[in-house]
Amino acid sequence: MLFVTWNVNSLRARLPRVAELLARHCPDVVALQETKCTDASFPASELAELGYESVHNSGGQWSGVALLVRRPLLVKRPVLGLDGDTAPAEARWCEATAGGIRFVSAYVPNGRSLESPEYDRKLAFMDAAAKRAAAIRGAHADQGLVIAGDFNVAPADCDVYDPRPHVGLTHVSGAERDALATILASGSLIDAYRHLHPDQQQFTWWDYRAGSFHKGIGMRIDLTLVARELAGGLIACDIDRDFRKGFKPSDHAPLLTWLGVG
């Protein structure tokens, strides 16, 4: 099966590019972040016409996450929100089972700066995510688990175009990387891209400003974390940079993971 995670930076603004992604790759399951929809404005009928059932946790003007499941796969046991999240209205987490695998679409808070209250909120969200990952594993030991999304953390220095100008900023701090490692350990998860590409440097996000994309100034902050038992079935994991180009691109590129299951 093909699984995609993509921070679309507004699902309504990006609907033509999302349709292009679905047509080009025919993914079975898609995790979206920064949908920026209200419940009422989520384009469920448009996605249904494209062959996808959707589960969405919509928070309005900011953030919002969704999971799309391609027929004939069915959405089972949807859960909106993350236990222990101190700001659930921000709508940064949703879960659903499809094809025998539990999928999570997650949008970790940005953090803004190491001194900001948003930074503590980011670490608290990741702590809650680690606990939820362990709980899912305990409750559904018979099914696989994939937690994917925009983690707003570059796991290692090699995931940043140049770590030097980022010293003292968010996305690269020791506490953020430790929190990410705790999610991986708590859920017995592996970073699919890094597992298949131990030495490659590729990015999933580039700032819209200053021609960053064309200068190669980016970071790998969008991740697909898969249950350790699924690692042997990983066929490929790649970033489609074409969706960072062309007409009205998101500032993130989609990450595609081919899993040898189902």
Added chain:
DNA sequence: ATGACTTTCACGGAAAGA
């Protein structure tokens, strides 16, 4: 260069992203 771009809400420009 204290910027640079893009989105939302709303109708000018602030807030947020990372």
